[in-house]
Amino acid sequence: MQTPPDNIPFIPFESFEIGQVQNFGAYAVTRDEIIEFASKYDAQFFHLDDELAKASLFGGLCASGWHTCAMTMSMMVENMEAHGRSLGSPGLDALRWIKPVFPGDILSVEMEVLELRASESRPIGFVTSRVTVSNQKDEPVMSFVSKGIFPRGG
Template structure:
């Protein structure tokens, strides 16, 4: 993808990322390091729990969505700075073998009042599983340079 800057973006622009599959091995590996709760690391205990089986940590799902975003490089090599994640919702459990797809839409493009070389872009992300069920949503605010001449 070509480099894209604040001046290149429009409210309503949207794109869908490449699907990716969550494996049992990665669910357990992520959870052992970052979220070691029984429903994420122990299949037998998870089967007896409220979800009826192993599920991915929400933080794991969020990190995989971020990885897909970086790999897709929708803004090319344009330097971006994440400023916030708002209204993060985990709506359904993600299970081993689920294939997820993230769709993003630009909600706002706002030039900076105090620094004319940059501005912010607000996006909304919807993540669905292979059945079309919504599993996660969030809004993201990022800072981008106004155009190719800006040096952030």
């Protein structure tokens, strides 16, 4: 079992406030990565073939929504490595793929704290946030509601 590095602290539950907003990330989406991901996990023609994708609903080669989720997770983990980590997550709700993500797009993340709930039986708290992923034009491309688990009393 791998243990986390000692120099990356956990973010204490008490450091969150409802309405708090955090912006981070700058993920450059590449054509090759779109095709590589789709080849393994979502092999639909509009994720794999430039010419066929032009005639699709999307008008061009675009990333799988699941790939957009993976790119978002990459930005979230990078942010955690810089600012502190969570204890994990029990999941997410209301996942929406709003606009297609194309090669050359630069993705970024905004997280807004919606709800805080301290556990009554354990020294942890749950932070519910709205996560919005946008492209370089500040157009939302994906959104979801995330729940994170954080230690209390720190």
